[in-house]
Every structure is written in structure tokens, then in C-alpha cells.
Amino acid sequence: MADDRMTQRLAPKDQTLQEAYDIPANFLEIDVCSPETHGIANKRYTDYEVRLKTNLPIFRVQECSVRRRYSDFEWLRAELEKESKIIVPPLPGKAIKRLLPFRGDDGIFEEDFIEERRQGIEGFINKIAGHPLAQNEKCLHMFLTEPMIDKNYVPGKVRTH
């Protein structure tokens, strides 16, 4: 017999087979994809599809898709800075230089730039949405699931349904 004290451990909690093999209870995936450029001249802008897939109970839906433009992300970031206590990660920078006139290319509507920005904001939104404290914020829910953002909303917390 080995020395008892050596192998004395706290008894582990038994795991059920379901717990062992079920898909994780914190599944969350947000894709930012299919950029589209709308409008002409000064009114021109690009928006992206923001697609949410999750099994977190805090979200009312398991799948959802909305269209958002860069300025919407800026709004979300500002709201979170204001309302939540988390340190909000930065967004990919504004493309000041690209907005200057007399450029040889399409400026901020160049395909390469749009793709670069898409990757940036995809990383940003996944980081935020994965944070348990941010998950409580009303603004995040509105941003991810409502077709239109109501900028005059009343800030607040969401409870698990």
C-alpha cells in the first residue's frame, strides 16, 4: 500500500455523460461579413452584415442578422465606455488619410481597405460580446439583434430570460 497521505485527494465531482459530451453552454460566434457600399457622392457609405450565433441564455434569440456601418460600431463603443465598467478595446482606426480628396483610388471604398476594416471590427465585436459584463448591457443587445438602432434608448441592464 502506498503512503495514504500521498494520494489523499478531494473526491472529484462525477461528471455525467451529458455534461461530458454536450456542446459547450457558452457558445457565441459573431461573423461580420458581406460588405456592401451604398449611395453616391457625399452620402456614400459601406455597411456589413453582423451575424450572431449563440446558445447563451442571455440572448433572446439563438441566431440573428443585422446590417451595421462603421459609425454604428463607434456608437456602441461610446455607449459601453459610458455605461459599463469594462475596459473597452479599441476599434480599428479611422481612415483620415483615405478621406482626403484627389486620390487616385477609391479611398475608403477600396476593397482591400474594406476587408481590413471588416477583420478589425469582427475581432472587436467578438471580444466585447464575449465579456460577461458587456453581455448585460442593453446597448449591446440592441446593436446585435434590433434591425434599427434607437440612439435615444434608455440605457440599462438586461436580465437572463
Next chain:
Amino acid sequence: MTGTLAMESEQAKYLEAAKEVVKREAFNMQRCLDKGQLMDGLRHATEMLNELRTSILMPKSYYELYMMVTMELTHLTMYMSAEFIKENKIADLYELVQHAGNIIPRLYLLITVGVVYIKSKECSRKDILQDLVEMCRGVQHPLRGLFLRNFLLTSTRDVLPDVDETSADTGTVDDSIDFILLNFSEMNKLWVRMQHQGHSRDRTKREQERLELKILVGTNLERLSRLEGVTVSKYQNHVLPAILKQLINCKDSIAQEYLMDCIIQVFPDEFHLKTLDIFLDTCCQPQGAVNVRNILISKIGRLSNYAQADPSNIPEDIKLFEIFSGKVTQIIQSRTEMPPEDILALQSALIKLALNVYPSETGYVDQVLQNSFNIFEEDKSRAKGCSTELSRMLRVPVDHYQDILTILQLEHFTPLFSFLDHRIRKELCVYIMEHVIQTDTYIDSHDQVDLFLTMMTCLISDQPDQPKEPEDPEDFELQQSLVGRAVHQMTSSVPDQQFLILNMCKKHLLNGGDKRIQYTLPSLVFRAMELCRVYFELKEEDEKWEKKVCKILQYINSLLSALVKAEYWDLALRLFLQSALICDLMGIQTAETIAYEFVSRAFAIYEEEVSDSKAQLVAISLIIATFERTINFSEENHEPLRSQCLRASSKLLKKPDQCRAVSLCAHIYWSGKNRENEGSAMRETKRVLDSMKKAVRISNQCMEPSVQVQLFVELLNKYIYFLDNGCTDVTQAMISQLVGKIRDDMPGLEASEATNQIVQHFNSTLAYIKSKHGMSFPTS
């Protein structure tokens, strides 16, 4: 693409860096151990093991690193074995290493020390093993956890208690089983969980990675199978149920498929036999194995080989075929979404099982075919798009039996053809037909011929589902010639049966339509002629032979009429003549009438349907030649026919053709036979010479000198032939007259290759005459 390339070079860089550290720390560890500084050595070992904490490496690179690290750890093991066992400080060490700050190095070290501990102090074995396998739960990261547990399994390889251990203190084989089973279920859990790591769009890439790691999980099962203490009853009651429980509940097709296959491969056949029911039941459960097809096929194959190796391997009371067949049917019925190719793959496996293990039970094979038929009949949509698989399944018994007669006994073989696409059905028919011809199998009753030709219906007649556009003429000809050849495989040694067979063939082949019969009917005509000869040989024994022969001749007549109707003139003409010869050979009254009819039909075709002058000459030559060979025409019929030959010959359009045909007619008068002559030749010398003179006369009218001379030479040869054969009325004068003519005309011919040949022919003829008959014709 550049993405993956960049990633690969990234990986290589990370791996290189990690290996550098491992090399350095391993060196330092070794140096400290050499100096007996254990604590420093452990510190370096920990540093080295820290490299395994990485999350950056892909499975392949991680594996490489893991191999390197574990190799270095053996030095540590060796050192400890040598130094500590004697000093008995290993228990302290077991505690000491648990102070390592990070869990990965801590557990690797714990396992390393633990194994040394067990080796030094056997009584500790049971507790230590249990402690190690429990502690490993601390790593829940899939990749790191899988490798850690693999390290546990391989390190403890030699220390697991097996059959010869009986003391409950040091552990028994049951403890080993539990140890491995726990390790297995934990590893399976980690392996399945990999599926949920990362973005769902990378699913296939992750599945690939999981497949690369599968062997780590399978090693557990392999280790179990090597425990001698795992007996059939332990396997049946404990090991297999525990494994299957994990498999069912993980609901993961990759795990299920691989591990089921693993079970089948690593455990011995007797085990499988004993646990067939429980294993198959697991496969059948709705949430059981997702991809049941490969698992079942593998199992069937394994046991089928086992049974084949020695039939006594399978106890009487285990009816392999019934068990598998029942389960397969049950699975197919319960899983309506099962793709047809899977259904067919399973059925094929059953057929192979039946063929290999129960070769004498054709009923089993038929039963599988019937089941397949019922499945498709019940839901026709299930048969869609699986013609290739179905056809492959149907080929299995064909290849196995090497005998079409056995196939014909399978009642449900042919009905399955209706689920095949037209093209595939035809290919299968061709395959079977070639098979019959190659194996030289005789189909010897008309019932079987009926079955066979019904099976081959796709080649024999037009099908409602065949493509609108006509198929490639070359392929078509090949296929139909194949049918023609196959007719020769439908043979009975009993003449009456053979006649029934011929009638059955006719019934089927006449459905073929005009484009097919030109290839298929000639075979039947020749088979019928052959049968006439058989009866002719038997005329002493079979008193009804005349009647039977007449029936066959009528049979031939009906086939030829079909060819005439389809306007295959050349073919019909030749077959009429050939058949006339057979009729004539029979030497009976009725046959003569038919023979006369055949020759006159040939004449009719010649006169009405052959328009090309070259073809006319060929046709009339054939008619004359045929007629010359007959022996049993009465003078009454012989006379009009030979006059007809002569008349037709002299009516040919071109003079050279006339000349040649008329000179051929001379042969009828010379060597033709009729009944009155009782088999001796006519020898009508006068008529022979008349015909020859007529031929000479006609060639005189030829305008083209070279053709004329050529004809003269040919006629000269004919004269010589008759002279050689005893026609004494051919005089030297006749010959020298002809020779003179040729000599007169020869110099006028233009020099050419054709002329050279004529000259040569003439000179050879002269030389022959001189040597044979002593005649010479000096130039005047």
C-alpha cells in the same frame, strides 16, 4: 493558399524555437543529474516540460515536440530508478514534484516519478495508478490533455497488473481494466470536445486534425486487448458495454466510426462472436452509430473471414447470416434517411457473407436480393441514383458462382434490373453475357433460356427508357454480335430439347426489331442447320426424324422470311443458299420442295433486289456454286434451276461478268449431281463444251483488250481443269486455238502491272500444260 503556406512556415518557426529550448533544458537537466543535483535537474525538467503548455502548435507539430520531450524524460526515469530505489526516497519525491507551479510539467513529472515508484514498491501500484489517472483530469485542454493521457498510458505500459496478479492490494486485472477505461473515456471526451473549439467555419479543418489524433484514443483499446486477463466474459460483461456507452453518448460520428472499427480490429474473433448481439444492437440504436454502414461491413467482413478460415470456428447455434440479415433489415427500415448506396453496400456485404460462409445456400443470396427488391419497391425514390452500386452488388454473385445456371435459380435477381438506369443495365447485361461466353457455360433447357433472355431483355429488344438518340453503331454492333455468340451457349445434348431452345430463342430474338435481327438471327439459322444434321445422323434411331427435320426447315424459313422482310437482301440470299444445301442433304421429298423454294427465293432476291453489277456477279456465282454442290434434286427440279443459272448468267450486264458466270455454269453440267444419277456427277460433256464455247464467244465481244486476254487465260485454265478431270472431249485443237488467240493479242497490250500479271499467268499455265499433258504450243 498563401495563407496556409504562411501558416506552415509560422508553425515550423514556433516548433524550431520550442525544440531549441527543449534541447537546452534537457542538456542542463542531464548535466545536473550527472552531478547528482536532483533539484536543479528537476527544475530544468520543468522548464523543458513547460514547452508543452503551448497553444500555438498544430497537432502534428505538437506531436513532434511531445516525442522529443518524452524521450528526454526517459533519462530522468533512468536516473531515478538507479539512485532512489536504493535510498527509498521515492515517496518523498512523489510529493515533491507536486510543487511544480504549472499543471502540465507537474503531471508529466508525477507520472514519471509514479512509474518509478510502482516499480520500486509493488504494493503501491493500485493506489498510484488510480491517483495518476484521476489527477490527469486537471488538464482539460483537448490537445494537451490527449497527449498527457497518452503519456500516462505508454509510461504505465509495463506496470499494469494482468492475469497473474491475484492480490487485491497490488491490484488485479480488473484494476487495469478500470484504469484504461477511465483513461479512455476521458480521452474520448477531450477528443470529441475538440469539435467545439474555434469558429464553426473551420469545422472541416478541425475534423482533419481530429483524425490525425485518433490513434491516441484508439491506443487505449489496443492496450485493453493486450491484457491477457480480459477474458470473453470480462469483455462481454464489462469492457465492451463500457466502451459502447461512451460511443453512444458522444453522438459523434468520427469517434463512433473510428472506435467501432478499432474494436473490430483489435479484439479477437471469438469475442466478437460472443458479443454480436450487443454490438449490433448498439449499431441499431437511433442515436447509436451515425455511420453504421462501414462499421457493419467491417464486422461482417471480419467474421466472414473467421468462418472461412475454419468453419468450425462458428458454433452451430450462432447463425451468422440470419443474425446479420435481420439486423441489417431492421436498420434499413428504421433509418429512412439512409442513402441508397449505404443500403446496397450493406446488402453486398451480406451477399458476400452468404457466398463465403454458406456456399451451398443459394437461398440466402436470394433472400438478400428479395429484401433489396422490397426496399426499393416500397419506396422507389430510394433506388434513384444508385444504379452503379446496385449493379456492383449484382455482379458479386455473378463473379462468385462462375455459373449462370445458379444465377438463373435466384428468383429475385432479374427483377432488380428494373431499378437500374438503362445504360448501366445494358453494361451489366453485356458483363453477364461475356461472362457466360468466357466461362463456356451451357444453358441447356428452354426454361432457363427463357429466364436468361428475359434477364438480357435490355440487349434483346428496345426498352421504354432507352435514350432517344440512337447509340454508337460500333457499340451496338458489338453488343448484338455478343447476343449472336451467346446463342451458341444455349445448347442441349438432347435434340428435342435443343429444338425447344431454338424456338425460345426465336421468340425472344424476333422482338429485337429490324436493326438487331441481322446480327442475331444468322446464329439461330446455323444452330438450326446443325440440328438438322444431328437428326440426319440419328435417322436410324428416331423414326420421326423426317417430321422433325421438316419442322426445323420451316423454322429456318420463318427466320429467313423475317430477314427478307427487313430487307437484308445479301444476308438472306446467302442464308437461303446455305439452308438449301442442308435441305438437300436430308434427301427426303419434303425437304427437296423446301430446298427448291429456298433456291428460287435466292433467285428472286438476285433478280429483284441486287442491282449493283459487281454484287450481281458475286450473287450468281454463289447460286451456281451452291447448286453445283446439291445432290438430291430430282431431274424435274434440277433442269429448270440449271437452265435458270445459265439464263441469268448470260443476262448479266457486262460482258466479262457474263463470260465468267457462263463458264461457271459449265461446272454444273460437269460435276453437278441429281437424284437420278444417284450421287455420280452429270458429266454432260456436250453441254460443258457448249457453255465454254459460249463463254469464249462472249469474251470475243469484249472491247477492252487487256480484259479480253485475261478472260482468255481464265478460260484456258477452265479447259485445262476439265481436261485434268477426265473430260476427254476437250481437244488439243480447242486449247491451241485459245492459246493462239492469246498470243495474237498479247503483244498489243499496253505495258503495265496488270499486263505483266496476265503474261505471267499465261506462261505458268503453258508450263503446267506442258508438264501435265505434254502439249506444247510453239510460236508460229
